[in-house]
Amino acid sequence: MDKNKRFVVTINRELGSGGRTVGEKLAKRLGVAFYDKAIIKALEEKYHLTVGELEKLKGQKKNWWSDFMRVVSVGNAFVIEPYYETPLSKDQEFPTTEEIFRTEREILRDIAEQESCVITGRCAFRVLGDFPNHLSILIHAPMEQRIQRVMRKKGLSREKVEKIIDQVDKMRENYVTHYTGTSRYDARNYDIVLSMEGLTEDDAVDVIMEYIAKSE
Numbered sequence: 140m141d142k143n144k145r146f147v148v149t150i151n152r153e154l155g156s157g158g159r160t161v162g163e164k165l166a167k168r169l170g171v172a173f174y175d176k177a178i179i180k181a182l183e184e185k186y187h188l189t190v191g192e193l194e195k196l197k198g199q200k201k202n203w204w205s206d207f208m209r210v211v212s213v214g215n216a217f218v219i220e221p222y223y224e225t226p227l228s229k230d231q232e233f234p235t236t237e238e239i240f241r242t243e244r245e246i247l248r249d250i251a252e253q254e255s256c257v258i259t260g261r262c263a264f265r266v267l268g269d270f271p272n273h274l275s276i277l278i279h280a281p282m283e284q285r286i287q288r289v290m291r292k293k294g295l296s297r298e299k300v301e302k303i304i305d306q307v308d309k310m311r312e313n314y315v316t317h318y319t320g321t322s323r324y325d326a327r328n329y330d331i332v333l334s335m336e337g338l339t340e341d342d343a344v345d346v347i348m349e350y351i352a353k354s355e
Contacts, residue, residue: 141355146272147251149263154307155285158278160340166257175259240318265319280335
């Protein structure tokens with residue numbers, strides 16, 4: 140990846156691995172914007188978007204991108220991870236409709252075409268897989284490390300955290316498999332597969348930045 144040209148970094152991560160924080164820190168180190176699903180959600184909710192409505196909005200509004208950036212600055216204040224406290228029902232396995240997925244796909248591609256950025260989640264590794272100057276990363280961690288991180292951050296019991304991690308892992312794998320036809324754990328989807336075992340988020344950013352420097 141050449142950071143002197145427009146680029147996109149996509150990060151897929153396990154719950155409790157610290158991958159989202161790594162994404163934020165990496166974006167700051169690279170001096171680019173950071174996007175996650177909460178920001179995409181804020182945009183969808185503001186405009187009640189479908190693919191057709193998104194195209195209409197872009198065609199009618201000259202200030203589309205400035206409007207988008209205002210939504211992003213609002214969305215950043217409300218970033219929420221989906222910590223489920225009850226078992227997933229059949230209906231929860233695919234909470235995103237096909238239309239919403241197509242809309243999110245178009246939003247992600249618009250973002251990557253407009254500016255250099257770091258994006259976590261939303262199948263971005265696959266949606267943007269054909270983009271030039273794209274770096275794809277998977278961040279994972281040992282289960283005990285994930286459990287301890289979520290317990291510490293959320294103040295929940297070990298039993299509840301174990302159930303949450305199991306639920307979210309299944310939901311995310313179902314989501315990726317359903318919409319991309321591949322597993323999020325397939326290493327062939329990524330340029331970097333990074334284990335957080337023994338690493339801080341800053342250590343992980345250092346590893347990624349070293350890889351970028353060597354690949355330029």
